[in-house]
Amino acid sequence: MPKRLKATERRASILAVAKLxxxxxxYHGVSVDEIATRLGVSPAILYRHFDSKESLYEEVLNELAxxxxxxxxxxxxxxxxxxxxxxxxxxxxxDSVARDPDYLRMEMHSVLEGSGxxxxxFENRWKPFSDYIEVGLKDLVDEGYNxxxxxxxACLMFQGFLREALYAKCILKSGHYREIELQSLVDQLLALxxxxxxxxxx
Amino acid sequence: xxxxxxxDARGLNCPLPILRAKKSLNTLDAxxxxxxxxxxxxxxxxxEAFCKQTGDELLESNExxxxxxxxxxxxx
Numbered sequence: 421m422p423k424r425l426k427a428t429e430r431r432a433s434i435l436a437v438a439k440l441x442x443x444x445x446x447y448h449g450v451s452v453d454e455i456a457t458r459l460g461v462s463p464a465i466l467y468r469h470f471d472s473k474e475s476l477y478e479e480v481l482n483e484l485a486x487x488x489x490x491x492x493x494x495x496x497x498x499x500x501x502x503x504x505x506x507x508x509x510x511x512x513x514x515d516s517v518a519r520d521p522d523y524l525r526m527e528m529h530s531v532l533e534g535s536g537x538x539x540x541x542f543e544n545r546w547k548p549f550s551d552y553i554e555v556g557l558k559d560l561v562d563e564g565y566n567x568x569x570x571x572x573x574a575c576l577m578f579q580g581f582l583r584e585a586l587y588a589k590c591i592l593k594s595g596h597y598r599e600i601e602l603q604s605l606v607d608q609l610l611a612l613x614x615x616x617x618x619x620x621x622x
Numbered sequence: 623x624x625x626x627x628x629x630d631a632r633g634l635n636c637p638l639p640i641l642r643a644k645k646s647l648n649t650l651d652a653x654x655x656x657x658x659x660x661x662x663x664x665x666x667x668x669x670e671a672f673c674k675q676t677g678d679e680l681l682e683s684n685e686x687x688x689x690x691x692x693x694x695x696x697x698x
Contacts, residue, residue, distance in 0.1 A: 488636070488664060490671065491636055492640055492668055492671040494637065495640045495644055495672070496640075496675045496676055500641065500644060500645060548637060552641075555634065555638055
């Protein structure tokens with residue numbers, strides 16, 4: 421006999437289980453029956469909270485896509501130079517993804533399905549980095565730095581490096597990076613990134 | 623309310639408004655006031671958290687037609 425939960429608790433538990441299953445198998449790989457079975461309830465209970473599998477999926481996607489990190493700690497504590505701040509905000513983001521890698525899986529599903537949530541994922545998760553790098557590099561050029569790549573290229577490069585580390589360590593468990601911890605890998609990739617864009621950390 | 627320096631952070635998203643504010647406040651003396659204008663809705667929570675951590679005083683926080691105005695007094 422499933423435990424009776426308050427409506428808000430039941431809704432939250434449905435979303436949590438649906439997220440796990442959708443992240444693993446995608447929208448088409450999961451049925452309402454499977455979610456209900458995993459929860460130990462009847463499908464009718466699910467339909468009491470969500471009109472359809474599609475609306476449940478959209479809510480899971482939106483909940484993840486609209487989540488934003490707070491980078492206030494990273495700004496207040498420590499040096500304010502371009503590299504130090506980028507290191508600290510990246511560390512916060514990487515910790516967050518490592519705690520909940522289903523976010524990356526759902527983002528990937530959203531891109532493959534052409535979902536409208538893809539834009540929200542970018543706006544809330546990646547754009548803070550793109551904006552920071554773009555504005556930061558423009559400031560550095562104004563200060564006389566000679567950067568070797570344009571800000572948009574640097575943004576793409578950063579995202580590529582970071583995704584490589586996150587996918588390898590959080591999703592694929594790649595043997596290629598088995599010997600190195602996630603944050604150490606990110607630190608090394610950031611050092612490569614700074615070198616590639618012509619930023620001298622001295 | 624009068625202020626000693628102004629920061630236009632319109633069009634910038636987190637973490638840039640708080641980073642720019644931190645740099646501006648570093649140039650002010652204790653008791654002086656920085657006015658910040660931002661368009662990032664996240665900056666409301668960010669500046670509240672920022673002032674809690676730095677000890678600076680958030681004198682005002684207003685919204686008007688999609689723009690956010692903050693007055694921050696540098697701590698002693």
